[in-house]
Amino acid sequence: MKYLKKIIPFSVSIFFVILFCYAVISKILDFENFQVQISASPLLNGFSQFLPYMIIIAEFLIAGLLCYRKTRTAGLIGSFVLMLIFTGYIALLLRTSKNLPCSCGGILEKMGWHQHLYFNMGCVILTIITLGLNLKYSRPAD
Numbered sequence: 001m002k003y004l005k006k007i008i009p010f011s012v013s014i015f016f017v018i019l020f021c022y023a024v025i026s027k028i029l030d031f032e033n034f035q036v037q038i039s040a041s042p043l044l045n046g047f048s049q050f051l052p053y054m055i056i057i058a059e060f061l062i063a064g065l066l067c068y069r070k071t072r073t074a075g076l077i078g079s080f081v082l083m084l085i086f087t088g089y090i091a092l093l094l095r096t097s098k099n100l101p102c103s104c105g106g107i108l109e110k111m112g113w114h115q116h117l118y119f120n121m122g123c124v125i126l127t128i129i130t131l132g133l134n135l136k137y138s139r140p141a142d
Contacts, residue, residue, distance in 0.1 A: 002137065009076070009134035012126055013066040016079050019123075020063040024056050042097060043089065058082060073134055080127040087120040 027034045031052065039048035062082060065075030094113055111119060 005133050005137050009072060009130050009137070012130040013072055013075065016075070016123075016127075017063045017066050020059040020066075020079075024059045024063070027052070027056055041093070043092065073131070076127055076131045076134055080124065080131060083120055083123045083127060087117065087124055090117045090120060 035048060035052050038052055039045045044051060058078070059082070062075050062078040065071040065078060067075075090113060094117065
């Protein structure tokens with residue numbers, strides 16, 4: 001059982017590495033469209049000059065942190081914060097706006113707004129659980 005509790009943080013970290021790397025690659029390959037979609041958002045258009053770069057850098061750095069056991073906790077915290085921000089943004093858009101383009105890219109771009117919100121909420125919950133397991137079982141035995 002303890003082995004399972006150690007493998008879960010590793011597996012979830014791999015999931016987020018794949019998710020963030022996929023998102024970064026999708027955004028870079030269609031960077032112009034990514035910038036246009038961010039500038040089309042009424043909540044983000046004032047930040048459209050630098051925000052696309054910041055999102056790509058943050059996703060890439062978090063994916064890197066998740067790759068190593070020593071930095072996994074920082075990567076999971078970064079994943080939690082980033083997914084919480086994305087989830088809050090989507091929830092706010094659902095309350096205030098209609099028919100806005102998704103600036104996610106790739107497969108996630110095909111989701112509807114409510115599907116995307118549920119996916120992100122699941123990711124937030126997953127990071128909370130994984131962070132707890134990682135903190136509990138990654139410490140060296142006394």
